[in-house]
Structures are given as structure tokens and as C-alpha cells.
Amino acid sequence: MxxxxxxxxxxxxxxxxxxxxxxxxxxxxxQPQEPPLTTPWTDQVGPDNALxxxxxxxxxxxxxxxxxxxxxxxxxxxxxxxxxxPYPPESALSGVQRxxxxxxxxxxxxxxxxxxxxxxxxxxxxxxxxxxxxxxxxxxxxxxxxxxxxxxxxxxxxxxxxxxxxxxxxxxxxxxxxxxxxxxxxxxxxxxxxxxxxxxxxxxxxxxDPDHVTGLNITPDLTGFDLTAATSTAGGAQVEVAVRDGDTEVTRTTGPADRPVRVDVPQPHLWTPDDPHLYDLTVRLLGADGAVLDEVGSYTGLRTTGLVNDEQGRPRLALNGKIVFQHGPLDQGFWPDGIYTAPTDEALRFDLDKTKELGFNMVRKHVKVEPARWYYWADRLGLLVWQDMPSLPIDLNIPPEDSPPPSEEMKANYRAEWVDIIDQLRSSPSIVAWVPFNEGWGEFDTAEITDLTRRTDPTRLINPSSGVNCCYSLPDSGAGDIYDDHTYVGPGAPTVTDGRAVVDGEYGGLGLAEEGHLWPGDPSAYEMTDSREQLTRRYGEVSDELARVIEANGLSAAIYTQTTDVENEVNGFLTYDRQVMKPDVASVREHNTAAIEAGS
The missing domain is CATH 2.60.120.260 (Galactose-binding domain-like)
Incomplete structure (x- = not known):
């Protein structure tokens, strides 16, 4: 707003x-303060190189x-x-740390x-x-x-x-x-x-310039994309869109400003996690005399997302019209030195690089919105993204039956910010699904919010209530494209009952406390292990069961908790300080690849 x-x-x-x-x-x-844990990038941050x-x-x-x-x-x-x-005051990197x-x-x-x-x-x-x-x-x-x-x-x-x-x-x-x-x-x-x-x-x-581009809305498909250039002009201006594949210009199109312009791409090269091909764009705003008033750069990837039925008639998640099992970690985006803000751009990319290294093809951005450069790296590295809406305040010490509903002011703030978030992120090709609510935290009017999401962006899938089977969730509304089960350690085994795909929106949570890499306080996890070897073995056992559920139930996606430890939670692949990868990478990658192949 x-x-x-x-x-x-x-x-x-x-x-x-x-x-x-x-x-x-x-x-x-x-002076920077001393964080409880330092990352490999903590000492690289200073007044002259803050992002x-x-x-x-x-x-x-x-x-x-x-x-x-x-x-x-x-x-x-x-x-x-x-x-x-831009490090928040609570962070050590800010120099304030309160x-x-x-x-x-x-x-x-x-x-x-x-x-x-x-x-x-x-x-x-x-x-x-x-x-x-x-x-x-x-x-x-x-x-x-x-x-x-x-x-x-x-x-x-x-x-x-x-x-x-x-x-x-x-x-x-x-x-x-x-x-x-x-x-x-x-x-x-x-x-x-x-x-x-x-x-x-x-x-x-x-x-x-007084007449300039204020925003770009890019909606791709399998043969090109629609681009709307919002501008500050009073009307009558044109936009010219030039598309490059590497150093080669492949097409150039002109159309009216502030209206969708169709750009067909010859011999389209589609975007996928295995081949995250991006086209570079140059968008020029042209005056009535053809003079260039403004010029901006951008990029896009050609892809679609949706549902298709498998051979047994079960709805499955699809990318570019083909069934692709979507497998990735829950990514919370917290840092011991910067809290909400990654210390450097290299650090921001690091978690995504490790996600790819572990053999995943997607990531669920959990109840947080990242800086634009995080989505740029997901676009460029090739990771499908499920984007959560940050939850409204809820007291988890109150039983679900006694938890008060959000106030009208909270609901209004939620609606306004959710629409703004979708508008802000909608041009990123990596984002394939919106997730309005998580485990019922601050949930209200689920079907209405699903409809609001659909009106704001009709091109992506909607997972209205991740973890609808548990916690503070309201009764299943039947809305949206996805039924989402949370089961720890799991995996969960939801079954198709209607036209929605079924997914494990959270499972896993296997923990290992690495001495010397722990946040102050008692470490916790959904199931603790006592060595890297045991953690690797248990991950394999859970993954083998996941592959069985995928084939038996037509499961479309699974999100493992989680990318990194976060404060006292120690169920990450990486320690919170990003210093230690806890399980064996080759073994995890082998199991993740097998799960994706089982469901694709």
C-alpha cells in the first residue's frame, strides 16, 4: 500500500x-555487533559494501x-x-542488535x-x-x-x-x-x-524522464508472452519490446503503452528447472514522434503451470503441459547475522545453490517475501517457487478452538498486502503457485481469498491452505487447485477426492544438533538423530516411503522441512550459520532424484 x-x-x-x-x-x-553465530559472509559486510x-x-x-x-x-x-x-535493528550486522x-x-x-x-x-x-x-x-x-x-x-x-x-x-x-x-x-x-x-x-x-515506465507485467506461455508496460504518460505513447537470446535479437514488437502487447517468440526455448532458459528484454517508451523517452531492461522465461490428469485420471501438477513432480525444501529465509536480510548477494544465492545441489527442483518460500534478487536467482538457477503469504499474528499458546479470528483491520491489511505482493512478484517465471494460508495461522474467508488470488493472477496454481489437515486450519473449503497435507515425520499420504492435486506441503523435520553451530537455547526437531550417518539413513528411509506414496496416491509435490536450521530448530540440511551440510549430499540427491522421477 x-x-x-x-x-x-x-x-x-x-x-x-x-x-x-x-x-x-x-x-x-x-561497529557491527557480535551475532550468536557467524556465517561465511559476516565479515564481508561493512558501510562501503552493504548490498x-x-x-x-x-x-x-x-x-x-x-x-x-x-x-x-x-x-x-x-x-x-x-x-x-538495510540490516534490521535486531541484527548484529546493523550495529544495533535490539x-x-x-x-x-x-x-x-x-x-x-x-x-x-x-x-x-x-x-x-x-x-x-x-x-x-x-x-x-x-x-x-x-x-x-x-x-x-x-x-x-x-x-x-x-x-x-x-x-x-x-x-x-x-x-x-x-x-x-x-x-x-x-x-x-x-x-x-x-x-x-x-x-x-x-x-x-x-x-x-x-x-x-517525466514520461517513463513505472512497471512491467510479463505473462509468459509456450510461444511467447504478453507484456504490459505501465507508464507515467497521459496516453498515446507506444512501447517497443526487443527480445534477445544471448547476443542475438530474435524478435521486436511495438504496441500501445499501458495495455498488453503480445510478443511471439520464434522457435521458443522453454524454461524448466533442468534448463532455466531466460530471454533478455529491452523495453523502450516511444513518444508520438518516435523519440525514445525511456529505456529499461528486463527478462522472462517461457513456461506455463497448471493441472493435467495422469493415466489413472488423477489430477497432477504440470509444467509446460507435462506432469512434473515438484520436490523441494521449506525455505524460511532467516540469517543469524542479518535476521531477515542476507548478509550479501552471494549469501542470498547460496541457499538456492545448495537446494539445486541436493537434487531438488522447487522451493517453498515460507511465510516471507524475499528481495527481488532472490527471485532473480531462482529464475536463473532453475527452481520452481511456491510463494506463501506471510501469516497474520496468532498466539500458538492458545488451543485452536479458543484462538480468536483476525480483526477486520487485520483482514483489510492482509487483503491489500497480498494483492500488492502478487503484483510485485507476478513477472517471475519461477513462481508457479500462491499459498495464501499456512496451517490456519490467521486464516479467514478462505474461499474468498482464493477467489481474490485468482482474480489478481489467473495464470498460476493456488494452494489455499497449506496444512489444511492440521493445526489451526479452518475446515477444508474445497477451493483452489491443491489439497495440502502436513504430516511429521511422515510423509503424509493424502488421496485424491476431487479435482485438486494432492501434495505433502510439509513433512520430514529430521534433526541433528551440531555442536559449535547452535543458536542459544535448547535445540528441537520433529525427530532427532545423533549423527550425520543416522540422519542420512533416516532421510533415505523417509524418501523411500515418499516414492511409494507418490506412485500409490498420485502425490504431486512434497516439501521437506527444511533448508537450514533456524534459531533453535535444528532440522535443516544446513546448520543455521551455513557452515555445515549435515547429511551426505550424494545420498540425498539420489533419493530426491528418484522421488521426482517417480512422480513425473
Whole structure:
């Protein structure tokens, strides 16, 4: 949710921060804190290299200014200090390592001289949970929801020839606020983890022509794609789409701006996990005289997702019209040094590389939305993605029958942010399924939310309630394309009863506590093993049973818990610090390949 505003939030800023941090007289030098566990990338992070990569791979421009780095920070009633953006205050990499319900970030920046005459767009990858943004005391944006990108045209707030003062006032109460938050908690433990407040994705600035492309919506199929270029133009402009396969241009198409343009690709090379072929795109916005007003880069992969019946008439998940068993880990996206924010782009890619190495062809992104570069790596490496909606707050200490339903405000926030998430991610070819609810956490109006999801994106499968058989889930609505069973250790053995495919949305959870690689507290898992050899053997036994269920029941997908340990959970393939791969990779890969072959 983004809305530009024109009033100045002076009272709010004074309440939050007193005086600007830049006015402090004895500000200590920034230093990272010591995390309970360090990853291989912890020591690579510093003020001069805080996530320097271009943050939006599917809509690129050559000119931009990264605003990551050291900012002045005032949290709650604490003294002003410095923070390393975009690492959340709770993280060691931020230099703060605590939670504050209310935060004020401040910094100055200079507008490059050669940007004169351009509109200036300020971008935020994500700020959790509510942000008010001001430039030189003029409020330019208010945004609610911790998982979606937002931007603001700050041109009219900029003062020529002097440093610009940027202020971001944030509030984040974790589970005490009425917003989706996934597994973040103020008091973490068990399957709930440390929260990540404030700015946790890249902040950046770019210059654009007054007439420019504001967004791309790319919908692929087996012969090409439809592309809608949203623009700032009043009307009548055209877009030119050039498609390249490597260094060779294969087609060029022109059509109206702000409307779908059909692009047929000759001799189409389809995208699959085994062959994640991507086409590079150049999209130009053309004025009435044919002059180029704006030019952006992008990419796409040609693929479809859907259901087909197998030889026994059972509905199965399909990719490009063919049955493909989808097998992958539950991926939660937490880090011991950065909490919600991977320390580096190499680290962000690392978990996906290991997922491929283990022989999987998919990943379930669990109740979290990642930065755009994570989906870029999934697109490029070749992993199917099931995208969860972050859950609304729920108290897991209350029995399901006593758990109160979400408030109307929570429902409204959920609906708005879910639509924004789908719109933000919809052009990524790796995403093949949307998952609105997990185990009934904050679940409401399931059939209606399924319909909302379908209207927002009619091209992907919908798994309305992962773990509908357990926990806090409402009774099965029968909606969507997938019936999803959670059974630990499992695997579960759901059977086809209607036109939906059946899947094991979670199973496994085999644990091993690796001394020297443990988060403070008692380690836990659904079943503990006492050695890497025993863990490898048990994984093989569970996988053999999975292969039997696939063939007997027509199971379409299985998601193993999980990619890495997360805080006190030790049921990951990797330790939480990413230092140790616990089972034997060759054995796991052999079993995963066998399961995929059994169901494809």
C-alpha cells in the first residue's frame, strides 16, 4: 500500500526522535555487533559494501544511486547512534542488535549533477511495518506492510545545490500490530523467530524522464508472452519490446503503452528447472514522434503451470503441459547475522545453490517475501517457487478452538498486502503457485481469498491452505487447485477426492544438533538423530516411503522441512550459520532424484 501525501509529520518526528541524530554531539563510531553465530559472509559486510547490487533485476536502468550504508538512527528512548542500512535493528550486522517499536532513520545525500532536469524516484525494497518518509521536512510517502516495495517522486522536495535530508519514521510492534508478519515475534522460541523491524531491503534513488515506465507485467506461455508496460504518460505513447537470446535479437514488437502487447517468440526455448532458459528484454517508451523517452531492461522465461490428469485420471501438477513432480525444501529465509536480510548477494544465492545441489527442483518460500534478487536467482538457477503469504499474528499458546479470528483491520491489511505482493512478484517465471494460508495461522474467508488470488493472477496454481489437515486450519473449503497435507515425520499420504492435486506441503523435520553451530537455547526437531550417518539413513528411509506414496496416491509435490536450521530448530540440511551440510549430499540427491522421477 503506497500513498503520496503532502502534509508534514513534524509532530510525529519530534515525538519519535527529539532532535535529529545528526545533531548529537558525541556520536560513537559504528561497529557491527557480535551475532550468536557467524556465517561465511559476516565479515564481508561493512558501510562501503552493504548490498551494492542493483536491487530490481526485472526493471533495470543504467543510472541509479544506492542509499544503503550508515544512517543516523534513534530507536525508542535510546540515544542517537548509527545503523547500517538495510540490516534490521535486531541484527548484529546493523550495529544495533535490539528491537525498537518506534524508529527514526536519517541521512543526507547529494543528487548527481548530471541528473538535472530529471524526475527523482526514491525506492524502498521493504520497510517493516509502517513507514513515513520525508525529504527536507516535506513528507513524500506513507507505506504500510513490511513485505512490499514502494517509491516516491521526491523531485519537488529536493533543494537544488545542497545536501538533501532524508528521514524515515517507522513503527513496528511485531505481533502486537495488525499486519502480516510471518514468524517474527517479540519473544521468539520454538517455531517462531526473532523479528526484523524497520528498513530491511535496499534503499535507492534513480532519475527518470517525466514520461517513463513505472512497471512491467510479463505473462509468459509456450510461444511467447504478453507484456504490459505501465507508464507515467497521459496516453498515446507506444512501447517497443526487443527480445534477445544471448547476443542475438530474435524478435521486436511495438504496441500501445499501458495495455498488453503480445510478443511471439520464434522457435521458443522453454524454461524448466533442468534448463532455466531466460530471454533478455529491452523495453523502450516511444513518444508520438518516435523519440525514445525511456529505456529499461528486463527478462522472462517461457513456461506455463497448471493441472493435467495422469493415466489413472488423477489430477497432477504440470509444467509446460507435462506432469512434473515438484520436490523441494521449506525455505524460511532467516540469517543469524542479518535476521531477515542476507548478509550479501552471494549469501542470498547460496541457499538456492545448495537446494539445486541436493537434487531438488522447487522451493517453498515460507511465510516471507524475499528481495527481488532472490527471485532473480531462482529464475536463473532453475527452481520452481511456491510463494506463501506471510501469516497474520496468532498466539500458538492458545488451543485452536479458543484462538480468536483476525480483526477486520487485520483482514483489510492482509487483503491489500497480498494483492500488492502478487503484483510485485507476478513477472517471475519461477513462481508457479500462491499459498495464501499456512496451517490456519490467521486464516479467514478462505474461499474468498482464493477467489481474490485468482482474480489478481489467473495464470498460476493456488494452494489455499497449506496444512489444511492440521493445526489451526479452518475446515477444508474445497477451493483452489491443491489439497495440502502436513504430516511429521511422515510423509503424509493424502488421496485424491476431487479435482485438486494432492501434495505433502510439509513433512520430514529430521534433526541433528551440531555442536559449535547452535543458536542459544535448547535445540528441537520433529525427530532427532545423533549423527550425520543416522540422519542420512533416516532421510533415505523417509524418501523411500515418499516414492511409494507418490506412485500409490498420485502425490504431486512434497516439501521437506527444511533448508537450514533456524534459531533453535535444528532440522535443516544446513546448520543455521551455513557452515555445515549435515547429511551426505550424494545420498540425498539420489533419493530426491528418484522421488521426482517417480512422480513425473
Amino acid at each position: 503506497f500513498r503520496p501525501v503532502t502534509t508534514i509529520a513534524t509532530a510525529l518526528l519530534l515525538t519519535l526522535s527529539g532532535a535529529p541524530a545528526s545533531m548529537a554531539t558525541a556520536e560513537p563510531a559504528w 551494492p547490487e542493483y536491487p530490481r533485476p526485472q526493471l533495470t536502468r543504467e543510472r541509479w544511486l544506492n542509499l544503503n550504508g550508515l544512517w543516523d538512527y534513534t530507536g525508542g528512548d535510546n540515544a542517537p547512534e548509527q545503523i547500517l542500512v 528491537h525498537d517499536d518506534r524508529m527514526v532513520y536519517e541521512r543526507t545525500f547529494d543528487v548527481p549533477a548530471d541528473w538535472s532536469g530529471q524526475r527523482l524516484i526514491l525506492h524502498f525494497g521493504a520497510v517493516d511495518q509502517r513507514a513515513e518518509v520525508s525529504v527536507n521536512g516535506r513528507q513524500v510517502a506513507v507505506h504500510e506492510g513490511g513485505y512490499t516495495a514502494f517509491d516516491a517522486d521526491i523531485t519537488d522536495a529536493v533543494r537544488p545545490g545542497e545536501p538533501q535530508h532524508l528521514t524515515v519514521a517507522v513503527s513496528d510492534g511485531n505481533e502486537t500490530a495488525p499486519y502480516p508478519l510471518g514468524k517474527q515475534r517479540n519473544d521468539p522460541g520454538g517455531i517462531l523467530y526473532t523479528g526484523a523491524s524497520g528498513i530491511w531491503q535496499t534503499v535507492w534513488l534513480e532519475p527518470v
